[in-house]
Amino acid sequence: xxxxxxxxxxxxxxxxxxxxxxxxxxxxxxxxxxxxxxxxxxxxxxxxxxxxxxxxxxxxxxxxxxxxxxxxxxxx
Numbered sequence: 214x215x216x217x218x219x220x221x222x223x224x225x226x227x228x229x230x231x232x233x234x235x236x237x238x239x240x241x242x243x244x245x246x247x248x249x250x251x252x253x254x255x256x257x258x259x260x261x262x263x264x265x266x267x268x269x270x271x272x273x274x275x276x277x278x279x280x281x282x283x284x285x286x287x288x289x
Contacts, residue, residue, distance in 0.1 A: 233240050
């Protein structure tokens with residue numbers, strides 16, 4: 214759903230929610246897509262692989278990784 218004005222976005226969201234409540238084929242299709250997305254992106258195994266890749270990328274970057282903060286970072 215593309216964003217436009219706040220009022221238009223709210224009206225469009227309300228219309229689509231109403232469609233989900235009144236149009237069974239649309240509801241079933243959207244529910245199946247939501248389940249598929251959940252299983253594809255949000256299972257523990259998937260999140261674990263994604264986190265592992267983040268750690269691997271950080272490890273490969275080595276000590277050249279810089280963190281920007283508004284306050285100085287002091288070593289303990």
